[in-house]
Amino acid sequence: MVAAASVMRLTPLFKARGICTALDYGAGTLRNSKYLLKKGFRVWVLDTEEKLEKYARNSGLPLAGLVEAGEARRCCLEVDLALANFVLNVLGGPKERRAVVENIYWNLRPGGLYLAEVAKKGREPWEGIVHSRELDELIVPIGFLKLKVLDMTTSLAVLYEKVTKM
Numbered sequence: 001m002v003a004a005a006s007v008m009r010l011t012p013l014f015k016a017r018g019i020c021t022a023l024d025y026g027a028g029t030l031r032n033s034k035y036l037l038k039k040g041f042r043v044w045v046l047d048t049e050e051k052l053e054k055y056a057r058n059s060g061l062p063l064a065g066l067v068e069a070g071e072a073r074r075c076c077l078e079v080d081l082a083l084a085n086f087v088l089n090v091l092g093g094p095k096e097r098r099a100v101v102e103n104i105y106w107n108l109r110p111g112g113l114y115l116a117e118v119a120k121k122g123r124e125p126w127e128g129i130v131h132s133r134e135l136d137e138l139i140v141p142i143g144f145l146k147l148k149v150l151d152m153t154t155s156l157a158v159l160y161e162k163v164t165k166m
């Protein structure tokens, strides 16, 4: 499965900024993790226990580590980059979305990058749609600065930088 277009387009920028370590938050089938591994990044994978078991545990990939979603807050990985592609869309509501962004904050080093990508329309009827203004309202107050927006046909990807302590 091909990696998200946003990840492929931004990889030269990640390299230019000296990024070495990445956390694939809500990694699913690992399409983005596999891409980043091939590009030489050290990759941590985070998802629910069910998804880790299905896709990551016996993948044979040289992953830096696996994190079960419930453990995210405790890890403090200090990674250079966190990706969360199509994760905010599938969460239950504002409380769950805030918890994910806070977990990302705590696992990034100061100055680290956070790529948030959301589908413009829910692919399934139960998926909440997240708009660009909602992304900023959710993410910026937690301690991020917006760096770049990729407005694509079916998705919106926004790159943020961790700037302040909560």
Ligand SMILES: C[S@@+](CC[C@H](N)C(=O)[O-])C[C@H]1O[C@@H](n2cnc3c(N)ncnc32)[C@H](O)[C@@H]1O
Pocket (backbone or CB within 6 Å): 004, 025, 026, 027, 028, 029, 030, 031, 032, 046, 047, 048, 051, 069, 084, 085, 086, 087, 090, 091, 100
């Ligand atoms: C639509 S998939 C996207 C997978 C991957 N990021 C991609 O772009 O292919 C959403 C993923 O988020 C995961 N997820 C759902 N709730 C989560 C949570 N609270 N914390 C972490 N991951 C979660 C799901 O298990 C699923 O793997």
